[in-house]
Amino acid sequence: MKRLSLLAAALLTATVAFAGPPAPHKDGIEGKDYKWNAQEGEKVEALQKKGRVKEGAEAYEVCGACHLPSGAGRPDGTFPQLAGQHSTVLIKQMADIRAGLRDNPTMYPFAISLTDPQELADAAAYIQSLCIPADHGKYEGKDAADQVAKGKELYEKQCLECHGKNGEGQKDKFYPVIAGQHYKYLLRQMTEIRDGKRRNANPDMVKVIKPYTNEQLVAISAYQSSLTMPGSMCKAKPAAAATPKKK
Amino acid sequence: MNRLLLVGAVLGTLVGMPAAHAADGAALYKDRTCNACHGPAGNKPLMPDYPRIAGQNAKYIEKQMQDIKSGARANGNSAAMKGVMHLVSDDDIKAIADYLSKLKP
Numbered sequence: 286m287k288r289l290s291l292l293a294a295a296l297l298t299a300t301v302a303f304a305g306p307p308a309p310h311k312d313g314i315e316g317k318d319y320k321w322n323a324q325e326g327e328k329v330e331a332l333q334k335k336g337r338v339k340e341g342a343e344a345y346e347v348c349g350a351c352h353l354p355s356g357a358g359r360p361d362g363t364f365p366q367l368a369g370q371h372s373t374v375l376i377k378q379m380a381d382i383r384a385g386l387r388d389n390p391t392m393y394p395f396a397i398s399l400t401d402p403q404e405l406a407d408a409a410a411y412i413q414s415l416c417i418p419a420d421h422g423k424y425e426g427k428d429a430a431d432q433v434a435k436g437k438e439l440y441e442k443q444c445l446e447c448h449g450k451n452g453e454g455q456k457d458k459f460y461p462v463i464a465g466q467h468y469k470y471l472l473r474q475m476t477e478i479r480d481g482k483r484r485n486a487n488p489d490m491v492k493v494i495k496p497y498t499n500e501q502l503v504a505i506s507a508y509q510s511s512l513t514m515p516g517s518m519c520k521a522k523p524a525a526a527a528t529p530k531k532k
Numbered sequence: 533m534n535r536l537l538l539v540g541a542v543l544g545t546l547v548g549m550p551a552a553h554a555a556d557g558a559a560l561y562k563d564r565t566c567n568a569c570h571g572p573a574g575n576k577p578l579m580p581d582y583p584r585i586a587g588q589n590a591k592y593i594e595k596q597m598q599d600i601k602s603g604a605r606a607n608g609n610s611a612a613m614k615g616v617m618h619l620v621s622d623d624d625i626k627a628i629a630d631y632l633s634k635l636k637p
Contacts, residue, residue, distance in 0.1 A: 350568030351616075363619060391615035394579050395568070 308393045309385035313484025314491060321487045322459055328380035330402035336372065336410025344408040347395050355519075356415040360422030362469025368415040369465065369514040371456040375409040378485075387485040416519035422467035424507035436508025439501055443493050444509075452512040465514030472506040557631025564619045566628065569612070574632050582609060587637030593629040601625075 313319055348367075352358050356368030367375065381387040382396045389396075399405055424432055440448075448454055452464025463471060477483040479494045479502070497505075561567055561574070569578045574586030585593060599605035601617035620628070 347568075351565050359619075361619070363616060389615075390609075390611040391613070394582075394612065398578070 308388070308390065311384050311386040313386050314481055314486050314488060315484060319488070321485075321489075322377065326380065326384065327402045327405065328377055331376045331380065331405035331409075332373065334403050334406035336406040336408075336413075338407075338410050338414045340404075341407035341409070341411025341414075344399055344404045345411045347398050348408065351392075351395075355418055356412055357418040357421070358467060358470070360420075360467055360469075362422060362467045362471075362473055365470045366418065366421055366466055366514075367412045369417040369516045370412065370462055371454060371459075372406075372409040372413045373456050373459050374454070374461045375412055376405050377459050379405050379408070381485040387483065417465065417514045417516050418519050421465055421510065422469055423510045424468045424503070429507065432504045432507035433511045434508075436504035436506070436511075439497075439505050440508050444505065447490070451515060452509050453515045462514055463509045464512035466510060468506050468510035471509050472502055475502045475506065557627040557629075560620075560624050560628050561631055564624060564628070565616050574635050575637060579609070582612075584637065585632050586635035588632060590629040590633035593632055594625055597625045597629065598622075 349356075351364045352367050353364075356366065358364040358366040378387065379396055379399070382389050382392055383399075399408060423429070426432065447458075447460050448463050449460075452462065454460040454462040474483065475494060475497075476499070478486045478491060479497060481491070494502075562572075566574075569582055570585050571577055575584045577584060596605065597617070597620065600610045600613050601620065603614070606614075
């Protein structure tokens with residue numbers, strides 16, 4: 286039995302050792318000396334730069350293949366909606382992924398294709414200039430109304446204090462907008478934050494979310510995704526017809 | 533006249549079918565975000581250690597996609613690709629592999 290578990294451990298190590306592109310690794314929530322959102326490195330530089338929307342459109346091209354040119358992401362939660370997110374949050378998350386503090390092997394090579402803090406600022410400025418898509422992924426079960434109601438109650442107890450009454454977050458504190466984000470993305474991130482897998486998480490939030498059950502996270506995600514993201518919404522359908530205007 | 537229309541419709545379906553299948557592969561290649569890493573035509577990978585896949589054997593592409601999806605293959609850069617493989621069904625894999633195998637390397 287011992288031998289078997291040893292073998293399993295060895296195999297697991299081998300898998301972990303060989304998996305993943307060569308992203309750097311920075312100690313996060315699992316480390317003793319982790320300080321959330323330490324004001325250092327290229328993040329600080331990027332935050333001080335003035336983001337240029339036009340240059341940002343170019344920088345964003347590489348992002349658009351997954352997050353879509355509209356910044357809508359995917360309702361299945363694979364890629365979050367970026368349109369409508371605070372630029373501070375966008376810059377922090379890009380910088381954390383580049384620094385190896387938030388693990389994202391799929392996005393990592395794209396994130397490092399941005400050349401410098403100025404480009405981070407530009408990309409964030411461009412994303413912030415996008416209108417918010419009218420549609421996004423929501424909880425689709427038959428009990429949606431119940432889940433949303435249950436989620437609202439939970440949300441208002443503990444999440445509201447930081448993420449705001451309408452899920453608007455706080456730009457200057459790097460708290461993301463969660464209103465109107467894809468349900469499945471919210472659920473995945475909250476689960477990963479609870480389970481210590483999102484290493485750049487805020488320890489205060491980890492403490493709060495630790496005792497939550499999967500069912501409770503489903504309800505909270507259902508509620509959050511039922512909210513409307515604050516900001517300028519894209520015109521519902523006519524927006525598609527208006528696309529040619531771009532050029 | 534009616535008969536002509538009917539013939540036209542049948543012909544259209546016959547001719548249209550393989551074309552639609554090929555188009556599917558191209559559309560899927562983009563929609564499932566393959567193009568983001570492997571390039572719009574499968575021959576310009578994002579990173580120097582990502583493979584060119586245009587003109588690769590369909591069977592080989594299919595097997596690698598299946599293995600990365602299932603986790604049977606977990607070496608190299610497959611972790612980067614695993615994150616999107618839940619978007620790709622078995623039928624999608626076949627269509628994408630077929631499409632890629634016919635592209636110019």
